Amino acid sequence: xxxxxxxxxxxxxxxxxxxxxxxxxxxxxxxxxxxxxxxxxxxxxxxxxxxxxxxxxxxxxxxxxxxxxxxxxxxxxxxxxxxxxxxxxxxxxxxxxxxxxxxxxxxxxxxxxxxxxxxxxxxxxxxxxxxxxxxxxxxxxxxxxxxxxxxxxxxxxxxx
Numbered sequence: 001x002x003x004x005x006x007x008x009x010x011x012x013x014x015x016x017x018x019x020x021x022x023x024x025x026x027x028x029x030x031x032x033x034x035x036x037x038x039x040x041x042x043x044x045x046x047x048x049x050x051x052x053x054x055x056x057x058x059x060x061x062x063x064x065x066x067x068x069x070x071x072x073x074x075x076x077x078x079x080x081x082x083x084x085x086x087x088x089x090x091x092x093x094x095x096x097x098x099x100x101x102x103x104x105x106x107x108x109x110x111x112x113x114x115x116x117x118x119x120x121x122x123x124x125x126x127x128x129x130x131x132x133x134x135x136x137x138x139x140x141x142x143x144x145x146x147x148x149x150x151x152x153x154x155x156x157x158x159x160x
Contacts (some may be wrong), residue, residue: 004028010110010136070101077108077126082126104140
């Protein structure tokens with residue numbers, strides 16, 4: 001069975017996000033070996049300077065790069081990434097599976113984004129659009145889209 005890992009910076013706290021995440025995790029596990037890995041966000045001062053932000057992103061990058069499963073196709077979610085449809089995401093994941101890869105890893109960075117070296121390591125850069133979303137909501141949206149992609153591949157009626 002194909003493995004999908006979602007790396008996320010920070011923890012969910014709100015019950016409604018926790019509930020939604022748990023539901024999509026449960027659904028995804030019907031299609032693949034799925035896991036979320038929560039990584040700690042680097043703590044910054046109240047009004048960090050650009051240099052402090054960059055230093056924090058570099059510290060996060062050190063941890064992120066150790067958590068990408070070996071041999072996994074790696075995708076970062078970033079505003080400068082490509083905007084694709086749900087069907088295109090399903091096709092992309094299908095192509096990864098057909099290429100012989102046994103796993104994919106997606107990353108949602110911290111509130112300040114991610115270090116360039118993490119983006120450079122990515123096989124694909126994906127954008128959720130031009131709007132800005134809270135990171136916790138973005139996590140739910142990514143979970144739903146991963147579930148939708150798996151449902152599309154399976155021919156499920158979920159995707160209409």
